[in-house]
Amino acid sequence: MTPSLPERWRQHLALDRRRSVHTVRAYVATAERLLAFLEEHHGRPADAAMLAAIQQADLRAFLTSRRMDGIGNLSAARELSAVRGFLKFVGGDEARVPLLKGPRVKRGLPRPISPDEAVALAEDIAETAREGWIGARDWAVLLLLYGAGLRIGEAMGLKGDILPLGETLRVTGKRNKTRIVPLLPQVRQAIEAYVDQCPYPVSRDEPLFRGTRGGPLSPALIRRAVQGARGRLGLSDRTTPHALRHSFATHLLGRGADLRSLQELLGHASLSSTQIYTQVDAAHLLDIYRNAHPRA
Structure with a gap:
């Protein structure tokens, strides 16, 4: 049985990229959320072909739904970064990832990076x-x-x-x-x-x-x-x-x-x-x- 896209993404992150358990869990969860959103958004199962044809409006709608879940600017930016990595992984070298600027993290006084x-x-x-x-x-x-x-x-x-x-x-x-x-x-x-x-x-x-x-x-x-x-x-x-x-x-x-x-x-x-x-x-x-x- 062919592994699902999130499972292949998990294996890639853990074995090829050697990411930490925490990072793998977070990135795979993002991929699963994206697929679930696209399925509901388009009314049909999300597959590699749908990911290859994803538009900027789709990503914007996905981030909007995540913001409605209560995540902040930094979490939204990290979510978008994980989505880009997932789309690039699924599409390979020919992947065309729509450009979408992440939300700006509000900064006050000069401070060290958290x-x-x-x-x-x-x-x-x-x-x-x-x-x-x-x-x-x-x-x-x-x-x-x-x-x-x-x-x-x-x-x-x-x-x-x-x-x-x-x-x-x-x-x-x-x-x-x-x-x-x-x-x-x-x-x-x-x-x-x-x-x-x-x-x-x-x-x-x-x-x-x-x-x-x-x-x-x-x-x-x-x-x-x-x-x-x-x-x-x-x-x-x-x-x-x-x-x-x-x-x-x-x-x-x-x-x-x-x-x-x-x-x-x-x-x-x-x-x-x-x-x-x-x-x-x-x-x-x-x-x-x-x-x-x-x-x-």
């Missing part, structure tokens, strides 16, 4: 990549910025000699200074998944992250991918690769990390460079207070 926004950004970039290994590569790079606090240049400077990965990672930063950063299991798994899928051999003296032709990956490509994703998701122009590093620092500080430990993790030469995050964190907390407190 965990949901960081994950949404990485997921969108990975799912819109031209090839599976490129999506795995970009996913790993972004997790290094957000999950380990690396500068983009530091991530690009990693070589094959970091393999096999352990619980920590030696990073060479500015002024050729080295530091040791913890490597979260999710970050380690993302790097390993990329290495497994990379079509180029990873040798000890060569860059870990490769471009499409096998040369060193350019930071400009990651910046361009982030720029495209933030437009699709309706995120602020402040959402940049370096902002992921800022968010790593601010979230750690908010969880109780002391400034000296944070200084070491970030590779700052002086404590004054790290102290700026106390101001950012205070602004973020004030933003939350003003939006949530009934008498603010």
Whole structure:
């Protein structure tokens, strides 16, 4: 028996893209909701042919129905991103996905990227990549910025000699200074998944992250991918690769990390460079207070 489209999508995400259980569950649920909506919308079962002929008006109507379910702007933007990935998967290289700008996420005071926004950004970039290994590569790079606090240049400077990965990672930063950063299991798994899928051999003296032709990956490509994703998701122009590093620092500080430990993790030469995050964190907390407190 031929698997259903959502089941094939599940297998693709889990086996080919190596997405987390949470991501697979969310993306498959989106595909199932889309098919159910189209069936009711058109009065006949939704199949691959219907998906291939989907129009911008269909997607707009689907998002409207989801908004009526009570989801917010960021969730709607992520839903649209998942739909694009599903349509591209079903239609293959010839898929024509209607252009539809996602809802803009309202921003107040300058603040770090929230965990949901960081994950949404990485997921969108990975799912819109031209090839599976490129999506795995970009996913790993972004997790290094957000999950380990690396500068983009530091991530690009990693070589094959970091393999096999352990619980920590030696990073060479500015002024050729080295530091040791913890490597979260999710970050380690993302790097390993990329290495497994990379079509180029990873040798000890060569860059870990490769471009499409096998040369060193350019930071400009990651910046361009982030720029495209933030437009699709309706995120602020402040959402940049370096902002992921800022968010790593601010979230750690908010969880109780002391400034000296944070200084070491970030590779700052002086404590004054790290102290700026106390101001950012205070602004973020004030933003939350003003939006949530009934008498603010």
